[in-house]
Amino acid sequence: MGEMRQHPTFPRPSASAIDKARRLLERALGPSKVITSADGCAAYAGDESDQPPVSPDAVVLASSAADIEKAVRAASEAEVPVVPRAAGSGKSGGAVPVGGGIVIATIGMNSIKEISREEQIAVVEPGVILADLHAAVEAEGLFYPPDPNSLKMCALGGNIAENAAGPRAFKYGVTREYVLGLDAILIDGTRLRTGRRTVKGVTGYDVTALLVGSEGTLAITTEATLRLIAKPPSVMTLLCLFPDVRASGRAVSALVAAGVVPRCLELLDRPTLDAVRARGVGVDERAGAMLIIEVDGEPADCEVQAERVGEVCMDAGALDVLVAQDEAQRERLWEARRQLSPTTRAMARYKISEDVVVPRDKIPALLDEVAEISAATGVRMLTYGHAGDGNLHVNLLWNDPDLVPQVETALSRLFRAVIGMRGTLSGEHGIGTSKADFLALEQSPELIAIERKIKALFDPKGLLNPHKIFPRRTLEAAERGERDGGAERAPGFPTHVVAPSHGAC
8 A cells, every 4th residue: 555645734823823812812702712622623623625634723613793803803913824614514625724723613603684585685694504594595485596415514604605506506506696795804803894785786896706705715704695586486307317428418518509497407427326326216227327407487387398308318319308206206316416425435445526617518528538537547437516507526536545646647637628628627616725736727827916916905914714725836837837748747736635535525
């Protein structure tokens, strides 16, 4: 068994800085809201990514915006890093305090402050669990579409930080499209109220949109005003079975070309189907791929949409098109889909999951590329995800640490292929630490420089969630590696996560 590649380490605050921060925190908040014990801090060391856990030096259990304001002021005075954390369900290392410092846990701020049927808005705190919000607004006949598959455990603060999405994004869009306004706190304790309560509004720069998806590097959310829509009266779920993944990819392209807009369009390849079968979901053994397609609207409209979906899929080579017969059958199917991450995690000792996105007409080409990479490197790869918007989760699974070089080659080839198809490296998980060294593959030095200036404007000392998003290697070195074509590896590849799997989507 070979030695696993080590992850980079980052400088931690000095002992004197930590002692000062702890004294300031306990003075401002009281000891009941500040954890400093090793065991207590260890519970806040990791998230659901493959980034190895790193224990913070202190944890603040925030129950109000005032708590967060006091905590960041103490951190700024002591010059100690701050990492905001909601439920810790992120997939890219965003909540891992890789440089130590203070974790500000907002999961205790879990109040749904308002649901207005008249204005179709909700006002929530960052610790609200997404599934609880769904239940609350649907009880009022309303609908909050964003639905990452971790909805039973993820919180709104993290959803906003990562601009989370999910299966319904194909029709309804991602989190950013439903965040009307934010209350947030900067690293120096300044409170900002951005955005509005109205559906329309173009006053000044759209700072709300900037903060959504900024991965906790610019400000800490304390309250969000969310746009709601009317709850669709009817939903139908179809299973479209195909002989192979190529045929399913053609069907996705055909559905988009035909103007069909289901609310969900999920793709599962053969290895993923085998994992679903292993969970007791009966799927025809002839099927080498499957699309889960869901339509919603008025009952009569659902029937028309479902019929059109069936026609397009059969024309594209489907073996069969089935319709879930009742709500219980629908829920069993979706629960199996939501459990794919832990299911695939159990299939191998090590796992990396990437959430790449390509133009939808490139999905067949991406699937071909994945098959070729797997064959060339010997790394087991399976693919599933949100085919409706081109966002696929490509999972790399292996047991032998000696395969790490092949895994690196596979990832480099995957990322380069995605960029070559004019795609993007992340559709919903964010960059965090996991993909920081690959940012220069997709973005120009000029753009990254502008983004760094924005970061410096919000956070001059670089204390708020440091070491996230931006490449650790210099842009010049990254560009030089690209020009030389050097290596199969993307810039900075040795810093990519390669660790025992524990929870990527």
